[in-house]
Amino acid sequence: MATKSTSHRILLDNIKKTRAREEIVNRNTNPRIACRREFRREATNQRVHFSLHDSKGGRVAWGTAVLIDYSPNGALLGHIMFDEGFWPDNDFSISFKITNGPYEGVYVYGQPLRFATSRANLALRFDGLYVKL
Numbered sequence: 283m284a285t286k287s288t289s290h291r292i293l294l295d296n297i298k299k300t301r302a303r304e305e306i307v308n309r310n311t312n313p314r315i316a317c318r319r320e321f322r323r324e325a326t327n328q329r330v331h332f333s334l335h336d337s338k339g340g341r342v343a344w345g346t347a348v349l350i351d352y353s354p355n356g357a358l359l360g361h362i363m364f365d366e367g368f369w370p371d372n373d374f375s376i377s378f379k380i381t382n383g384p385y386e387g388v389y390v391y392g393q394p395l396r397f398a399t400s401r402a403n404l405a406l407r408f409d410g411l412y413v414k415l
Contacts, residue, residue: 323351323358328385332359332378334370342374343367349380350403356392360403369399376406 326349334343345364349357359378380388392406 323353325351326383326385328383329381330359330378331381332362332376334367335375335377336370337373342370347378347404349378354408356395356405356407357390358403358405360401362402362404369397375409376404 328349330347330349332345332347333341336342343364344366345362347359347362350360351358359376375391375393377389377391379390380386390406390408391410392408395405395407397404
């Protein structure tokens with residue numbers, strides 16, 4: 283087992299603090315470091331209304347889901363239930379609006395990272411985030 287001074291987590295934290303971080307990340311070939319999250323996920327359980335959009339911006343599907351967790355970079359939606367449409371068979375983007383809880387009224391736009399129809403969940407990376415006042 284690694285000692286505290288040589289642990290993988292300490293190494294990652296030191297890399298994140300350096301100015302050369304981007305250069306190191308670009309040259310990185312170690313998949314153990316490459317797959318680490320930069321930000322911690324925050325668990326939540328809030329209802330959202332979502333829409334799936336085609337590459338031209340048209341809405342192809344929509345429904346409700348639960349925001350399972352989020353970070354500054356993205357989120358995980360689960361318990362997806364379609365009101366209209368279904369998973370597109372080509373490129374799509376996602377938007378959703380949080381409809382209850384402390385973040386009610388927050389709108390999010392993003393790109394899918396992965397989705398599983400068997401578990402009805404969708405992970406996305408944020409492109410935009412705003413609050414309508």
